[in-house]
Amino acid sequence: MSEHWTENVPDEAFLRLDGQICFSLNAASRAFGGLYRVILKDLDLTYPQYLVMLLLWERGPMPVKDLGHHLRLDSGTLSPLLKRLEAAGLVRRERSTEDERSVSAHLTDAGSALRERAAAVPRRIAAATGYGLAEIQDLQARLDRLTAALDAAALSEA
Incomplete structure (x- = not known):
């Protein structure tokens, strides 16, 4: 097995906050979140709601399970998010007639129209x-x- 580059780096270097890639990514993610919060305010969407809308604008109606897979969200997070989008009149959920366990998310006319403002x-x-x-x-x-x-x-x- 070849030597990995990390073997030549002292522990002290890895144990510094500014040496943590996860911290840099988290800080960037939080900065993005703050900017999205300001920009999406005009659309009355949160960032996770915006991601759902992006996926539905791009791919059309899709099973909630697939939405969760693409967005890396579990059903406990996704279900309330879809419920809020439904209450806002942007999305509707429909249970499959073939498999009652399967629910799909569909854009409403208002949800489709929001795409233009989100461009x-x-x-x-x-x-x-x-x-x-x-x-x-x-x-x-x-x-x-x-x-x-x-x-x-x-x-x-x-």
Whole structure:
């Protein structure tokens, strides 16, 4: 087995807060959350609700189970979120006639119409990063690889 780069780094370096990649990612996530909160206020959406709407705008009606899988949300988080979107008149949930255990989420006319108003959100977020398109795409690719590696590591540790 080849030596891993971490073997040559003293413990003190790893035990510093500014040396924790998870802290940097969490700080960036919180900063994104704060910006999204301000930008999404005009749409009367929370960030998780916005993600649901993005997926429904992109893919159309889909089973709630699939929504949860794509968004990495469990049903305990997703169900109340969908309930609030339904109460706002943006989404409706329909139970499958073939399998009563399966529920799908559908956009209402108001939910579909909201897409036009939401179109500026990604541009405003991208502009706030100060990154160009190539930098954003590179960062997304790196984060996707990181997520896959961490998912695989979690499975092997379990």
